[in-house]
Amino acid sequence: MKTLGVLGGMGPAATVAFLARLQALTPATGDADHIRVLMDLNPHVPDRNTRPGEAEVELGAMARRLAAAGAEVLAMPCNTAHAQAAGIRAAGLPFIDMIAETTAAAKATGAGSVGVLATGGGRALYAPALSAAGLTPVLLEEADQARFMALIYAVKAGDVGPGRRVEMRALAGRLVAAGAGAVIAGCTEAPLLLSPDDLDAPLVDSAEVLARVCVERCR
Amino acid sequence: MKTLGVLGGMGPAATVAFLARLQALTPATGDADHIRVLMDLNPHVPDRNTRPGEAEVELGAMARRLAAAGAEVLAMPCNTAHAQAAGIRAAGLPFIDMIAETTAAAKATGAGSVGVLATGGGRALYAPALSAAGLTPVLLEEADQARFMALIYAVKAGDVGPGRRVEMRALAGRLVAAGAGAVIAGCTEAPLLLSPDDLDAPLVDSAEVLARVCVERCR
Numbered sequence A, B: 001m002k003t004l005g006v007l008g009g010m011g012p013a014a015t016v017a018f019l020a021r022l023q024a025l026t027p028a029t030g031d032a033d034h035i036r037v038l039m040d041l042n043p044h045v046p047d048r049n050t051r052p053g054e055a056e057v058e059l060g061a062m063a064r065r066l067a068a069a070g071a072e073v074l075a076m077p078c079n080t081a082h083a084q085a086a087g088i089r090a091a092g093l094p095f096i097d098m099i100a101e102t103t104a105a106a107k108a109t110g111a112g113s114v115g116v117l118a119t120g121g122g123r124a125l126y127a128p129a130l131s132a133a134g135l136t137p138v139l140l141e142e143a144d145q146a147r148f149m150a151l152i153y154a155v156k157a158g159d160v161g162p163g164r165r166v167e168m169r170a171l172a173g174r175l176v177a178a179g180a181g182a183v184i185a186g187c188t189e190a191p192l193l194l195s196p197d198d199l200d201a202p203l204v205d206s207a208e209v210l211a212r213v214c215v216e217r218c219r
Helices: A012-024 A052-069 A080-089 A098-108 A120-132 A142-156 A162-177 A206-218 B012-024 B052-069 B080-089 B098-108 B120-132 B142-156 B162-177 B206-218
Strands: A004-008 A037-041 A073-075 A113-117 A136-139 A182-185 A203-205 B004-008 B037-041 B073-075 B113-117 B136-139 B182-185 B203-205
Touching (some): A004 A012, A004 A052, A012 A206, A012 B012, A052 B052, A073 A206, A098 A182, B037 B052, B080 B120, B120 B136, B142 B162
Parallel strands (some): B113 B182
16 A cells, blocks of 8 residues: 555645545545545645746645655645646656546546536646547636636635535536536536536546545555 | 644544534635644554554654644544554644543533543543543443444444434433433544434534644644
8 A cells, every 4th residue: 555645725625525535435444444645735835826836836845745754646636736736746756647537537438528617727737638638628608717716716715505506506517508528527626516416417526536546546 | 823733544534524624613715714734644553452552653653754744733633542642742742632622621511420432542531531620421331332332433434324323322312311411522433423413412522622722723
């Protein structure tokens, strides 16, 4: 078994949901069957959209500290921050790429057009990754994208109530109506407001994909 | 704000529930309001009941690694392992004592007799702590204590279904029937099967008490 290092806190609730998924996906009959996780839940990483250079430096420092503490494989349950993955990879440990793994999972659904629920930064990672995999990205129109971002900030403020769930479901439905044969929840806050049952197409949950791959690589 | 170091994994689900509570108790309108948490979720700490010496050495090593990584205050959401707290304190950081804090919270309910749902090791910590605080500990009889331990191992195996909740509620009710004016959930797995509504007396949840004190000390 390998020790997993988690760069977390972007955001805090998404990180805890990721840890819960990691455990749920681990075949276990007792404590000792679970993966050891070293985590730096750092809610103070500089803003990935407005201060990307500083964010990359900080994420690199977090990765080095996790490596020094004994982590053997690294993962980060935040899609947007993968734009700064170079800083993490420089720490020298294998880094599980959530964008690449989620894109592969979307491809495996058999859909040709894939909807993306993600931040602006996340869309800038997923759109080329999907195209490179021969898939057509389907994105929200501008006004709906602003609504999506408002929902993400609501989650970060602790609001995951039924009203917010209705709004997120409507946005995901908009992507299906626009031709998406599958929808990527490409922001780790999104699945806190969205379940597979909410959609008429497969939901590819980036946090669940990442958790599954972490279990495969660490056990 | 101070960085919290968490010695976790005893058990894994209880640690994740603790992190979720910590966030729920943190006044926050966005990511940056949350506490930074360095965590070693180590499900492979030697058994605290059968190999206490080895457990103390391992917990001490975890505490030193968390300190080296930047933790400023330490906490451990496992009551039983507090018997090995000396190893943790030797790392030199302030360590929030869950047994002492939970005992103080039980005293604050005004109850004179306090029921304890805990492992054998946890009872051996709580009984003298309650007595020293002028409170009378109320413990499960032997057969019920064995049922309690079976429930804890069920949680560790991932079973938190309604049948298990009914059993835990019955055990807590047994303590109230025996005269407890408040009941301590003195094992961090216990509240995964027990809510305040399940009882006719105040429930003092050790994990919630610890989370509250962590927020007070780190923000």
